[in-house]
Structures are given as C-alpha cells and as structure tokens.
Amino acid sequence: MDDRLRYDRATAGLEPPFAILDLAAMRANAADLVRRAAGKPIRVASKSVRSRPLLERILAMDGFQGIMAFTLPEALWLAAHGFTDILVAYPTADRRALAALAGDADAARHITVTVDSAAHLDFVEAAVAAVRSRSEIRTCIEVDAAYLAVGGRFRAGVLRSPVREPEQAVHLAADIAARPGFRLAGLMAYEAQIAGLGDDPPGNAAYARLVRLMQTRSARELVLRRGRVVNAVRQVADLEFVNGGGTGSVERTVREKAITEVAAGSGFFHPRLFDFYRRFTGRPAALFALPVVRRPGPDAVAVLGGGYPASGTPGPNRLPQPYLPAGLRYAPDEGAGEVQTPLLGQAAGDLRIGDRVWFRHAKAGELCERFDELHLVEGDTVVESVPTYRGEGRTFL
Template identity: 75%
Template sequence: MDDRQRYDRATAHLDPPFAVLDLEALRSNASAMARRAGGKPIRVASKSIRSRPLLERILAMDGFAGIMAFTLPEALWLVSTGLRDVLVAYPTADRTALAELAADPVAAREITLMVDSADHLNLVDAAIGGLPHRHEIRICLDIDAGFVAFRGRFRAGAHRSPVRRPDQAADLAATIAKRPGFRLVGVMAYEAQIAGVGDDQPGNPALTRAVRLMQARSRRELLVRRGRVVQAVAQVADLEFVNGGGTGSIDLTAREKAVTEVAAGSGFFHPRLFDFYRGFTGRPAAMFALPVVRRPAPGVVTVLGGGYHASGPPGRDRLPHPYLPHGLRYAPGEGAGEVQTPLLGPATHDLRTGDRVWFRHAKAGELCERFTALHLIEGEEVVETVPTYRGEGRTFL
C-alpha cells in the first residue's frame, strides 16, 4: 500500500482541511538527526514544531535535550507546563514578559535570554527596575555567523548579531559580567547560510556550484572564528553551553570542538525546502490534506484553500508542494490561493469531487499556524490527535 492510500485510509473519518504527522517518518528522521550529531545533544527548535505534546514526545527520545524557543512569552508558557531548559533564540523587547521572568524563580532558572548588545541589558533593567526583588537573568551571547567576502561587498547568512570578532565578544561578555542581575551562561552562532540553504538545487547547476563554493569557504572561516570567539568569552565567563548549527548542518557543526550542542527542528517534519541537501535525506512526516471541490475543466481540479505561503524571500519555493497524488502542479496565473487553489496535470483525471490532495509545507512549524491539531498516524490509523500552539489558544508571533 502506498502512502497516499495509507493516509486516505487512516483519515477516512476526517473532513479536510486537516494536518497529519506520520509517526514512523518522525522517528526515522529523529534517529538520523541524532546519529548525525555524533553524541552531542540536539536542542529542539520549537518554531519548527509548534506543538507542546510533540515537543514532549521528541524530548523523550535519545539524543535530544533542551528547547530553543522563539519568543519569551512562549518560553514562559512552556516552563509553566513543566518543560525545562529553554533558550530564547531571539532578543526580546516584551517588558511584561521580562517582568514575569525576573519575578518567577523557576522561570529565571530555566530560561536563558539572547543578547547581542548592552542595549538589551538596558532594556531588561528598565522593564524590571520596579520589582522589589528580581531573580538573576541567564544570558546567551549571539554571535554573527554569516559569511562575508570581497571586503564586505558579499554576505551570506542571516542578519543577526553585530558581534562578530573575538574582541567584540569578549568586550560584551565583560560588560555582562559587570552588570548586577545578569549571568552569562552561553554562546550561540547560527550559520544560516549552511544550515538553511540546500546545496543540491534541482535544475540550476550554476546556483548549486555557487552555493557549494560559498558553504565550503564559510565552513572553513567559521570553524576558526567560532573557536576563537568561544575561547575569548570563556576567559570572562563560565560557559554552560555553546550552541550552533541547524538541521542542514548538524553533522558539520557537531564536529567543532568549541560547540557543545547543536540546534535543529525542521528535520523532524522534513518539509519541502529540506529535500535539496546532499548530506542527508529525510522522510516527509508532516503534511496537510485539502478537498477537491471543483472540476472546472478537463485536466483541472480545484481544492479548497491552500495559500499557506512560507516566510522568507517570495518565490515558488515558498509555496506548499502538491505531494500526493504525484503529478500535480499549480496553475501559473493563480498559484496557491487564499480560498481556492486550481491544480493541473495528469493526476487530475483520477480525482473526483471530495477526494483529498496531500500537500507538504515549504517550512516546518509554519504549517501549525494554519491548524489547531495534528492527527498522528501510525500505520493505517490515527492513533492520537494533539493540539498545536494555536489549538491551545497560543499565538506568539
């Protein structure tokens, strides 16, 4: 029985649209990720999961420890439910959440904030200055891991921290160490240009060669620079962790002596954007079903909804991928629409009104912003239904 038949049979009692997660594929992906990490723990990126029960399930597997959250309110909520060791990957300007963090001894012990300048420390002090008693705030220093070449005229990687050199990192670490109420415990450097960019782009050999060249040079440069940054910061603070990497670079980042843990999230669901890497393969685990509601012309079917575009630079690679049945494509003049999506191709001939079309999202956790639940499939049946963040009434961004 192929996957389409299996998914159709397992969800026959459900009316689309809905989202599912194939548990066998999830376990296979998680096991492969843990092997790639070579014994170093993987911190689970919550933005790629966005379901508290799934976070708990993944953290119970061997090889995974800690959460990388995307907002402080999210981290506070996760800790309030019993989850522990939460690193907030992005700086926060949420004064209410900062006051809550400083007033709660459990949250202050379990949550680490991200900073890349003294301005962030000033903002925290301003937000919690009126508290009669504040708990010490754990701090992680964010380092720019982007690749810069041709005297700054070329850059690859996310625009994150202004801190790049060892001396800059040491200066900020010293500033943190002198500030009462803060404790520097970690360093993070996320190489988005390696971890988040596929090096096997189909149909574009020139781009593939350019990406591989850039990534090779970036790896060499970052290996040396990250080690020197960590060494410089360690002269000032007793570091508990050094975090780096992402799904696309787990094995490479884990080899660096300076790195104590890697971060990953997308690899669990293996969305469409992660099909294009040479170094690893995964199994599609998360997907959503939309119903066929029209047959407007021969060779055309229309499904309800579907305009679930992924974040990032606009382009066709940010659209959901019509996955099952194979052989479907978007109508050039319409693409994926808010309320309806026409699909073309030979597979339309066998689709009837009421049938399902299965889609894969381009990015992992963003799928969960469209659905309140994930139906977990084991074999040919749904064995559990778990809420997403939205299903628990939580919207953090």
C-alpha cells in the first residue's frame, strides 16, 4: 500500500487540517541517528519535537539522554513534569524564570543554562538577588563553532557566542568559578555550517562543491580548536559534558575525542531541508494534511490554508513541500497562502473537493506551532493522538 493511500485510510475519520507522525518512519530515523552516533549519547533538541509525550517516547529509546531546550520557561515546565538533564541551549534574559530556577532546588539540579559572557552572569545575579535560599545555578559555556577564513573576512556559521579561543573560554570559566552560587557544568559548540547546511543542494553542482569544501575545512579547523578549548577549560572546571553537532553532522562530530555527546532533533521528523545531505537518508515522518476547497482550472486546485513558512532566510526552500500526491507545485505568483494555497500540476486534475493534499514542513518542530496535536500513525491506523506544546497551552516562543 502506498503512503498516500495508507495515510488517507488511517485518517479517514479526521477533518483536515491536521498533522500526523508516522511512527515507523520516526523509529527508523531514530535508529539511524543512534547508528551514526557510534555509542555516544544523543541529547534530544526539544525545539524540533515540541511535544511532551513524544519527548518521553524518544528518551525511552536506547541511545538518547537528556533534553536540549530552547527557553528556560520550557525547561522549568519540563522539569516539573519529571524530565531531567535539561540543557537550555540559548542564553536567557527572563528574570522571572531565573528567579524561579534559583528558588527551586529540584529544578536547579536538573537544568543547566547557557552563557557566553560576563554580562550574562551579571544579569543572572541581578535576577536572583532577592531569592531566599538560592540554589546553585548550573551553567554551560557556548563556544563559537563558525568557520573563519581569509583573515576573518569570510565566515560560515551562525552568529552566536563571542567566545572562540581557549583563553577566552578559560577567562569566562574562571569568572564562573569565582562567583558564589554558580557552577560550570559543560561546554557546547554548534557547527551550524555543517550540521544545518546540506552538502548536496539541488540544481547547483558548483555551489555543492563549495559547500563540501568549506565543510571539510571547517571540520578540520574545529576539531583542533574545540579540543584545545575543552582541554584548557578542564584545567579550571570538572566538566560533566561537552556537547556539539546536530542532525546533519552526527557521525562527523562524534569522532572528536573532546565531544562527550551530540545533539539531534530534526532527524526524528526528517523535514524537507534535511533531504539534501549525502551522509544519511531519512524517512519523512511528520506531515500535515490540507483539504482541497477549490478547482480553479483543469490542472489547478486550491487547498485551505498552507502559509506555514519556516524560519530563516526567506526563500522557496522555506515553504512546505506539497508531497502527496506527487507532482504538485505552487502557483509562482501566489505561493503558500494565509487562507488558501493554489497548487498546479497534472496531479491536480485527479483531485476533487474534500481530498487531502499532504505536505512536509521545511523544518521540524515549527510544524507543531500550527497544530494542537499529532496523530500517531502505525501502518494504516491512528493508534494515538498526542498534544503538542501548543495543545497543552504552551507557546514558549
């Protein structure tokens, strides 16, 4: 049975729009991540999942350990529901959440916040100054993992931490050690130019070669620099973990001796942007269905809604992919619309009012900001429906 028929049959009792998760596909993707990690634990990036029951399912599988959260309020909420070993991977400026963390001994044992400057430490100190019986704040230093060339004039990677060299990391680590109520628990460095950039982009062979060359040189530079940073900081603090990488770089990152764990999240759902890697092939697991509501022409339909672009630099690759039936494309002068999305192609000729068109989001967890629940499909049956963060009334960003 082909996937379109299987999904249509499984969800025959549901009215679109809705979202599904193919459990067999997710399990296969998870198993592939574990294989690529070669024995090192994988910290689950919650921003790419955004469903508490799904996080529980994933963490129950062998090979996965800990959460990489995206906000401190999210981390506090997860800790209150029994999750442990939570790294908030982005610095916080939420005074109320910091005070709540400092005042909750149980949460403080399980949550680590990321810093990359003395200014962050000053901010945290001010935010928790009035807390009585303050708990120790666990911290993680983020190190810049971007690739610089041509004397720094060329940069590949995201603009995150100003901490790049061993002496900068040691200086910040010593500052943490000198402040009462703080403890340095770990280091992290995310090589977005490798983990989040496909090395096999379609339609431009010359660009693909440049990407691969940059990634090879970046990985070579990073393994040396990250190792030096970790060795230097270990002279100041007894690190519990050193985190790196992401779905697109797992097998590369785990080869570094300095790395104790890798992060992954998008690999579970395998959204559209992760089709363009040579080192691994995932199975699309998370989809959403929209109903056909118009037939404006013989090879044209319009579905309800669909304007769900992904974050990042705007462009066609940030739009959802019309996936099933195959062969549909956007109308070039309309794209994905707020209340309707026209789709063109020969496949549109076979669609009737009320039929479903299945889409893949360009990114992973952002899909869950559009839907209250995910319907879990096993074979041709919905076996369970689980809430997303939104479905539990939680919108952290």
